[in-house]
Amino acid sequence: MTPRAGIVVTGTEVLTGRVTDRNGPWLAERLKELGVDVAYTTIVGDRPGDMEAAFRFMAKEGLDLILTSGGLGPTADDLTAEVVGRFQARPMVLDEALEGRIAEILSPLTKRWPNLDMDAIRESNRKQAVVPQGAIVLEPIGTAPGLVVPPSEPESKPTVVVLPGPPRELQPMWSEAVETDALKAAIKDATEYRQTMLRLYGIPESEIAETLRAAEREGLELNRLEITTCLKRGEVEVVTRYEPAEQEVYDAFEAVVRERHSNTLFSDDGSTVDQQVAALLRGSSVDQTQTIATAESCTGGLLAARLTELPGSSDYVRGAAIVYSNEAKITQAGVKAETIEQHGAVSAEVAEALAAGARAKLGADVGVGVTGIAGPGGGTEEKPVGLVWLSVATADGEPLTRSVNLPGSRADIRDRATTVAMHLIRRALLHS
Amino acid sequence: MTPRAGIVVTGTEVLTGRVTDRNGPWLAERLKELGVDVAYTTIVGDRPGDMEAAFRFMAKEGLDLILTSGGLGPTADDLTAEVVGRFQARPMVLDEALEGRIAEILSPLTKRWPNLDMDAIRESNRKQAVVPQGAIVLEPIGTAPGLVVPPSEPESKPTVVVLPGPPRELQPMWSEAVETDALKAAIKDATEYRQTMLRLYGIPESEIAETLRAAEREGLELNRLEITTCLKRGEVEVVTRYEPAEQEVYDAFEAVVRERHSNTLFSDDGSTVDQQVAALLRGSSVDQTQTIATAESCTGGLLAARLTELPGSSDYVRGAAIVYSNEAKITQAGVKAETIEQHGAVSAEVAEALAAGARAKLGADVGVGVTGIAGPGGGTEEKPVGLVWLSVATADGEPLTRSVNLPGSRADIRDRATTVAMHLIRRALLHS
Numbered sequence: 001m002t003p004r005a006g007i008v009v010t011g012t013e014v015l016t017g018r019v020t021d022r023n024g025p026w027l028a029e030r031l032k033e034l035g036v037d038v039a040y041t042t043i044v045g046d047r048p049g050d051m052e053a054a055f056r057f058m059a060k061e062g063l064d065l066i067l068t069s070g071g072l073g074p075t076a077d078d079l080t081a082e083v084v085g086r087f088q089a090r091p092m093v094l095d096e097a098l099e100g101r102i103a104e105i106l107s108p109l110t111k112r113w114p115n116l117d118m119d120a121i122r123e124s125n126r127k128q129a130v131v132p133q134g135a136i137v138l139e140p141i142g143t144a145p146g147l148v149v150p151p152s153e154p155e156s157k158p159t160v161v162v163l164p165g166p167p168r169e170l171q172p173m174w175s176e177a178v179e180t181d182a183l184k185a186a187i188k189d190a191t192e193y194r195q196t197m198l199r200l201y202g203i204p205e206s207e208i209a210e211t212l213r214a215a216e217r218e219g220l221e222l223n224r225l226e227i228t229t230c231l232k233r234g235e236v237e238v239v240t241r242y243e244p245a246e247q248e249v250y251d252a253f254e255a256v257v258r259e260r261h262s263n264t265l266f267s268d269d270g271s272t273v274d275q276q277v278a279a280l281l282r283g284s285s286v287d288q289t290q291t292i293a294t295a296e297s298c299t300g301g302l303l304a305a306r307l308t309e310l311p312g313s314s315d316y317v318r319g320a321a322i323v324y325s326n327e328a329k330i331t332q333a334g335v336k337a338e339t340i341e342q343h344g345a346v347s348a349e350v351a352e353a354l355a356a357g358a359r360a361k362l363g364a365d366v367g368v369g370v371t372g373i374a375g376p377g378g379g380t381e382e383k384p385v386g387l388v389w390l391s392v393a394t395a396d397g398e399p400l401t402r403s404v405n406l407p408g409s410r411a412d413i414r415d416r417a418t419t420v421a422m423h424l425i426r427r428a429l430l431h432s
Numbered sequence: 433m434t435p436r437a438g439i440v441v442t443g444t445e446v447l448t449g450r451v452t453d454r455n456g457p458w459l460a461e462r463l464k465e466l467g468v469d470v471a472y473t474t475i476v477g478d479r480p481g482d483m484e485a486a487f488r489f490m491a492k493e494g495l496d497l498i499l500t501s502g503g504l505g506p507t508a509d510d511l512t513a514e515v516v517g518r519f520q521a522r523p524m525v526l527d528e529a530l531e532g533r534i535a536e537i538l539s540p541l542t543k544r545w546p547n548l549d550m551d552a553i554r555e556s557n558r559k560q561a562v563v564p565q566g567a568i569v570l571e572p573i574g575t576a577p578g579l580v581v582p583p584s585e586p587e588s589k590p591t592v593v594v595l596p597g598p599p600r601e602l603q604p605m606w607s608e609a610v611e612t613d614a615l616k617a618a619i620k621d622a623t624e625y626r627q628t629m630l631r632l633y634g635i636p637e638s639e640i641a642e643t644l645r646a647a648e649r650e651g652l653e654l655n656r657l658e659i660t661t662c663l664k665r666g667e668v669e670v671v672t673r674y675e676p677a678e679q680e681v682y683d684a685f686e687a688v689v690r691e692r693h694s695n696t697l698f699s700d701d702g703s704t705v706d707q708q709v710a711a712l713l714r715g716s717s718v719d720q721t722q723t724i725a726t727a728e729s730c731t732g733g734l735l736a737a738r739l740t741e742l743p744g745s746s747d748y749v750r751g752a753a754i755v756y757s758n759e760a761k762i763t764q765a766g767v768k769a770e771t772i773e774q775h776g777a778v779s780a781e782v783a784e785a786l787a788a789g790a791r792a793k794l795g796a797d798v799g800v801g802v803t804g805i806a807g808p809g810g811g812t813e814e815k816p817v818g819l820v821w822l823s824v825a826t827a828d829g830e831p832l833t834r835s836v837n838l839p840g841s842r843a844d845i846r847d848r849a850t851t852v853a854m855h856l857i858r859r860a861l862l863h864s
Contacts, residue, residue: 017457025449
């Protein structure tokens, strides 16, 4: 039977909505990849009684595995390790070797802040090295160790994996946890699943719903696949999970999607548009690399930030001119004052001038111009909030220019405009 | 006694992490405002057994109130109303008046798409009008009605409030739910709470832990306050929640924090450093406004994007030069080639030249320069990944320049560098 897991996210700041939990969703995806069903994700505050009740509930529901995130810090309200120890009926013991390793991790800190209270540090250091007896220690990435805590009686369940709250500590530590015998034993009955992702851009989600219905009308047994579709940052993601025996059903389904959506399907291998644009800019060899630069108004640097998100992007990103004021558009991106006067700052003409200006001023092969009204103020009947003009200029031929009317808040409009720009760059590079 | 509530968010797409839940955090904030403690937020998939188990758990823990979101749609996997009816031991009955009102909501839809299958529509319409007997119906905003379902035996608990998944339907419907006698009865013992937030920058979280211990040593009864500390984007947030009767204890606690952390406490009114920088740039009147521009290397536009996040930022943000390549640093930000040659692109000298260049090239009052190694490649022993130099130049006097060694991934380093920059800008503006 497919093993079932629960996730317990701790922290009053998460429970009260002040901090958005990123660990629950991330761990849920990882568990799915391993063929483990997630039954519950429960968020609890820093009250040990509530945390323990959540564990008891999950154990009573017969879950094989419980993952916790958070509550491993040095302060007194960080209680997860202790509560898990009690729940698994394992006494807490000081791991002296671990205490030494944490002290080593902390030593650069004490150099940076020479006035720190060393007694306080040593005390919290010791707290973090007190672990349930028999637990497998996962080496600290920050200062907090993680734990894999098996049930105290063999053949019983659940096994509890204790992970720190910061995602950059939790994520590598989870990879370590997966390699432990204790975790492998807890999920030994997991089924192998295959998972694929198709990404489409430029169609409403309802079109995919109609494609699913059409596939079923054609006789495909889609109930043998687990298909989820979701709209994410302006793209439609179709994720399919299936047992290896259903490969043929999946292949037939993918063929239907390909046939009906050949113009909008842009990724079938998990690659993002960001990765595709990076690969297109790099070309097939170093001397084929094309450089890129942006001139942005309403996105205010978000497009440049997105282009430089990938490691090694300095190989092809020259830079950007963020030109919020009209003066900056003129001096930094070479837009003519008349163009702004005649057509307005948000226009096809200014977007094209920005793209050309980005190429010329920054000496890049590809130039991108973005100008729009992110709101909440500044909209008119003719040019409402959400109107964005974008243009991509390459060495050869006409620029690729288009406008969109984006819905949502200021943040939504700015973010969505970067997605539109990435797809426009992709199209320009494919056709240049 | 303070009433306690649980939130049950339903939906496989939320449980698997494909869609981020926005309702749990929103409802948690609203409950807090009403003086209701949230004990748990639990996410469950579309399996009725799992949903019912979550309700039973919350009832067993003695919660007064359960809120659910999602699972009220017209399709077969939308089961929340039925599961809640069974849980509250109330038979499901067709509310004919409600059925009529839903039909009216749907009629424009049927006019717009005349080919819709009317039988299918009528069937799902009827499904949404079948409600637990004795439940209070909350009028639909979309097509799904909400419900307040009291326990079937008087004086028992919990009361369950059933709300739809889309935030734009859930949020107004919650306001309606709050006005019902059934909900008022369920939380009649709610206490008023006060809540404050202190934000500090430039100290490790362990220092705050030590301050809490020190306050207790001085005799403060901190257990009469609910204090949570958390590290967020490089800042420490101390949130305190307390009953009005404990105001004196809180005042004494805040005084201790002020005394021990006068240099690092930068906000006591909930304001963010972004808002403070915006207010400082705006000044006390229009002719006092100072404009700002950045020249960024490793942050690649993230600082400009952050400065332009707030509505109205075009009043003071001139723009930015994103100068990834050395050539761009020279042509776009006026850095001298010799400066880069002599000191390297990541140096105090280049950061200062960038700050001065941003001011000069973009005609701004305040210039900010950022240059660093975001990694994962490009680090050396002398200049490791995570080293970032920042400088802020104003009209008067010396630039404010500093370096930091930031931990974490490329994304962490880039994000954290923007926080360091915001605080450096704040300091420069306060002292100029």
